[in-house]
Amino acid sequence: MPISSYTGRFAPSPSGPLHFGSLIAAMGSYLQARAQGGRWLVRIEDLDPPREVPGAADLILRTLDSYGLHWDGEVVYQSRRHPRYQQLLDELGIRGMTYHCDCSRARIQEAGGIYPGHCRSRDLSGAGHAIRLRMDQPVYEFDDRLLGRISVPIALAEEDFILKRRDGLFAYNLAVVIDDADSGITEVVRGADLIEPTVRQIALYRLLGYPEPGWLHLPLALQSDGRKLSKQNHAPPLSQQHIGQTLWQALAFLGQCPPAELAGASADIQLTWALQHWSMRSIPHRSSETTHASHS
Numbered sequence: 001m002p003i004s005s006y007t008g009r010f011a012p013s014p015s016g017p018l019h020f021g022s023l024i025a026a027m028g029s030y031l032q033a034r035a036q037g038g039r040w041l042v043r044i045e046d047l048d049p050p051r052e053v054p055g056a057a058d059l060i061l062r063t064l065d066s067y068g069l070h071w072d073g074e075v076v077y078q079s080r081r082h083p084r085y086q087q088l089l090d091e092l093g094i095r096g097m098t099y100h101c102d103c104s105r106a107r108i109q110e111a112g113g114i115y116p117g118h119c120r121s122r123d124l125s126g127a128g129h130a131i132r133l134r135m136d137q138p139v140y141e142f143d144d145r146l147l148g149r150i151s152v153p154i155a156l157a158e159e160d161f162i163l164k165r166r167d168g169l170f171a172y173n174l175a176v177v178i179d180d181a182d183s184g185i186t187e188v189v190r191g192a193d194l195i196e197p198t199v200r201q202i203a204l205y206r207l208l209g210y211p212e213p214g215w216l217h218l219p220l221a222l223q224s225d226g227r228k229l230s231k232q233n234h235a236p237p238l239s240q241q242h243i244g245q246t247l248w249q250a251l252a253f254l255g256q257c258p259p260a261e262l263a264g265a266s267a268d269i270q271l272t273w274a275l276q277h278w279s280m281r282s283i284p285h286r287s288s289e290t291t292h293a294s295h296s
């Protein structure tokens, strides 16, 4: 039973099976929550149907289970929460914090890739437009519990970013803030590829009047060419035959120095050891190449 108010989460998108990079995020958030006697939730980020693979969500959940990463409560699916996102988007609109935008991607690229606020005072209305946040109180930096003070480029912090896309899909930054706030997440532990959007999410927390969680960004597992291990880069799915070895490699990647003799142990024994020895301060700050070998 949880003995603290700590609530963490793992939030994969169902665009393919879990791979070694996603295991790092799952394990890091799991251990950080459980080591503090907290709750650990799972949310399926199925916000973008064209990028989703049928069956991937169920496969992800089965894989977490077989790796001993058991979550609390019901799994949250973003695809079932659209009315909630729309409600808060409407509230921001009533407060004058949003505006419609019909700019093309090409126009924004011409302006250097950062949206220059072209539609801010055009007072567009109607359907078929993107909806942007009027960023009047930008956030330029935040404190990461592993990495310390993080600053982002000023233009990025000040951009009127998209809350709802012109194709009607809700934007990641809006959904993730509402979901984490509604689930009572007290600390967000995730991969370092999501460092920059954090300032946008903090700005939304403040606008919506939600208490801001803590932030902890884990190093990324990189391929030998330096790119992030990801579904887009065809990272191999997690092995179902070598669960113990794979967990051991993930613990080693997270700087936990598991003893060599642990490598052959079951998932439960590995995780019990990991909880007893969990040291957040030992997690490396830099992303690095993984020595994880696929056993597929």
Ligand SMILES: [Zn+2]
Residues within 6 Å of the ligand: 100, 101, 102, 103, 117, 118, 119, 120
């Ligand atoms: Zn525009």
